[in-house]
Amino acid sequence: MKKEKKGKIVSNEDTKKQDKITKKYENDIEEIFKKAIKESSSIILDVIEEIPKIKNVCEILVERLNDGGKILIFGNGGSAADSQHFAAELVGKFRSQSRKPLPAIALTTDTSALTAISNDWEFSYVFERQIEALGKKGDIAFGISTSGKSLNVIRALKKAKEIGLITISLSGKYTHEMEKVSDIVISVNSQDTQRIQEAHSLIIHLICEGIEIMLNQENK
Numbered sequence: 001m002k003k004e005k006k007g008k009i010v011s012n013e014d015t016k017k018q019d020k021i022t023k024k025y026e027n028d029i030e031e032i033f034k035k036a037i038k039e040s041s042s043i044i045l046d047v048i049e050e051i052p053k054i055k056n057v058c059e060i061l062v063e064r065l066n067d068g069g070k071i072l073i074f075g076n077g078g079s080a081a082d083s084q085h086f087a088a089e090l091v092g093k094f095r096s097q098s099r100k101p102l103p104a105i106a107l108t109t110d111t112s113a114l115t116a117i118s119n120d121w122e123f124s125y126v127f128e129r130q131i132e133a134l135g136k137k138g139d140i141a142f143g144i145s146t147s148g149k150s151l152n153v154i155r156a157l158k159k160a161k162e163i164g165l166i167t168i169s170l171s172g173k174y175t176h177e178m179e180k181v182s183d184i185v186i187s188v189n190s191q192d193t194q195r196i197q198e199a200h201s202l203i204i205h206l207i208c209e210g211i212e213i214m215l216n217q218e219n220k
Contacts (some may be wrong), residue, residue, distance in 0.1 A: 005061055009057055010215050011141070012014075021073070023215055025198055036194075037171035039195055040195055040198050040199075043188060043195045043196075043198070043199050044198065044202055046188070046189040046199075047188065047203060047206075048203060049189075050186050050187065050203070051061040051187075052187050053209060054186060054206050054210065055131055055201060055210060056184065057168055057184055057186065057207055057210075058207055058210030058211050058214060059214065060140070060166060060168070061140060061207070061211055062193075062211055062215060062218075063095055064105070064138060064139070064140050064166060065102055065211075066218075067138060067172045068138070069103075069138045069139045069140060069153035070103035070105065070139050070140070071087070071090065071102075071103065071104040071105070071129060071138065071139070071140045071142055071168040072104075072105055072107055072130070072134060072135055072139060072141050072142065073104060073105070073106050073107065073143075073144070073158075074089055074106070074107040074108055074127040074130075074141075074142070074144070074152075074153060074156055074166075075107075075144030075145060075153060075170075076145070076148070076150055076152065076153070077109065077143060078146070078171075078193070079126075079146060079150075079153075079197075079198045079200070080106075080108035081108075082109045082145060082170075082197070082200055082201065082204060083106040083107070083108060083142075084105070084108060084205045085201070086104065086105040086142070086206065086207075086208070087106040089204070089205075089208040090102040090103075090154065090208065091103075091104055091212045092210070093206070093212075094208035094209055094211075094212050094214045095106075095209065095212060096215075096216060099212055099215050099216065100215075101218075103213070106124065106135065106201065107130045107131075107134075107156075110130075113114045113129075113130060114126055117129045117130075121136065123152060124151045124152045124155055125152070125155065126152050127143075127152050127153060127155070127157045127189040128158075128159045129154070131156045131159050131160050131163070131165070132154075132159060132163070135159075135160055135163050135165050136163070136164075136165075137163065137164030137187050138151075138164070138165075139160075139165045139166070140165060140166045140167075140168060140191060141156060141157055141160030141165045141166070141167045141168070142168050142169070142170075143156060143157045143167070143168075143169040143170070143178070143180065143182070144169070144170045144171075144200060144212055145169070145170070145171055145172075145178065146171070146172045146177050146193045146196040146197060146200070147171075147172060147174065147183060148172055148173075148174035148176070148177055148178050148192070149172035149174065149177055149203035153169070153178075154177050154178065154180075157178070157181035157182055158180075158181045159168060160181075161183075163182055166185060167181060167182045167183050167184075168182060168184050168185075168186075169181075169184070169185050169186070169187055170185075170186050170187075170200050170203060170204075171186075171187050171196075172188050172190055172196040173187060173189070173191050174192075175179075175187045175189055175220055186203055188200065188203075203205050
């Protein structure tokens with residue numbers, strides 16, 4: 001028995017074969033999704049080990065913000081998006097609508113500055129230059145790198161330390177380079193960029209929630 005499909009004659013045998021391939025593909029995709037969810041859940045649970053550091057970061061940020069400091073946040077690609085996300089939660093709100101807006105700037109959003117610095121000097125200088133322009137002693141430089149090796153992030157953190165900023169970083173499993181230029185490194189126990197980014201998003205939310213809780217306690 002044969003039937004027409006898009007102007008072609010296709011046998012039932014061909015149809016069965018295609019259905020079998022499609023089913024296998026669907027099953028493979030489902031298994032890939034299940035594996036990804038399990039991996040992500042396991043890595044996120046490992047973040048529990050970083051809670052003391054996360055709490056310490058919240059305390060430092062609240063102290064610096066209360067003293068008139070600001071947070072300068074930066075990273076590349078997905079970490080650039082996380083930088084903007086983090087800044088938006090602080091300037092706007094995380095949960096509390098009653099707390100004051102907090103000064104936080106993502107150094108990933110000014111396309112004129114980003115392209116001018118990259119074009120006139122080099123891309124590895126793109127955040128360092130902004131730190132030099134905007135940072136002052138008592139501010140916080142918050143660098144994000146899933147690899148832990150992003151040169152422009154490392155250079156910016158190094159410059160921030162020289163100026164007198166407190167330096168905090170988010171990384172994946174590899175922390176060697178970030179530790180040289182950071183007062184605190186919060187790491188994720190993975191070398192998979194996607195899984196690290198998922199955990200970074202959670203950590204950013206934890207920091208935002210911690211800051212709001214601490215600020216609300218101060219105002220009681």
